[in-house]
Amino acid sequence: MTVLPPIAVFDLDGTLAETAGDLVGTLNVILAREGHAPLPLEQARDLLGAGARALIQRGFAAAGAELGAERLEVLFEAFLEHYGAHLADNSHLFPGVVAALDRLEAEGFVLAVCTNKVEAHAVALLEELGVRDRFPVIVGKDTFAFSKPDPRHITATIARAGGDPTRAVMVGDSRADVAAAQAGGIPVVGVTFGYTPVPMRELKPDWTIEHFDELVDAVAALVPHAFQAAVKPAA
Ligand SMILES: O=C(O)COP(=O)(O)O
Ligand SMILES: [Mg+2]
CATH class of the missing domain: 1.10.150.240 (Putative phosphatase; domain 2)
Structure with missing residues (x-):
């Protein structure tokens, strides 16, 4: 199997x-x-x-x-x-992103991006920010015929990446992210440092983090079965 x-x-x-x-x-x-x-x-x-x-x-x-x-x-x-032509003039990764990606990768997670940017800009921006290679799948607003808040944007990203939808988590900053994940049955971590006119906690994500240092604990709380050695493929 x-x-x-x-x-x-x-x-x-x-x-x-x-x-x-x-x-x-x-x-x-x-x-x-x-x-x-x-x-x-x-x-x-x-x-x-x-x-x-x-x-x-x-x-x-x-x-x-x-x-x-x-x-x-x-x-x-x-x-x-x-x-x-100005993707990363004044743009940067949030603090702790790279360390959090490292830790999730070490736990065997596949990492993917699901954004409402156009795909080509998402890929080019991630390249400029030095993390493009961390994401085998990068999906944009124009990749499929639907986009967040449509839950299929997230579920199709998971399918394309070959991830296990029962051991998946979404991380986002806006109402569209929370709504799409919850409609798709995917637990969602909301970050408080992004872009939303309504405070993240009011959008009721399954977990809220204020810094990427908190991400792995949040994911472990939401999908603990993703961390169980028993379900990992034998080394
Ligand atoms: O740039 C936007 O408006 C949306 O992009 P996001 O889905 O990555 O937040
Ligand atoms: Mg966003």
């Missing part, structure tokens, strides 16, 4: 990496091109989490600017072009 490995699925923006500087920076370039004032970073970071198209829509709404459907598509393409 083949034993599938346990799997940890990570959101990217606001979970693995602080990326608001470059995402909001690009939003502000687009707003400026359209004749609107920039949004302050602290206000705009909570608009992140549903992908670039949603960020533009939310950004224009926050700026009190009109935006029609056709113009949105033009600006979405312009956003992708500008952002693609």
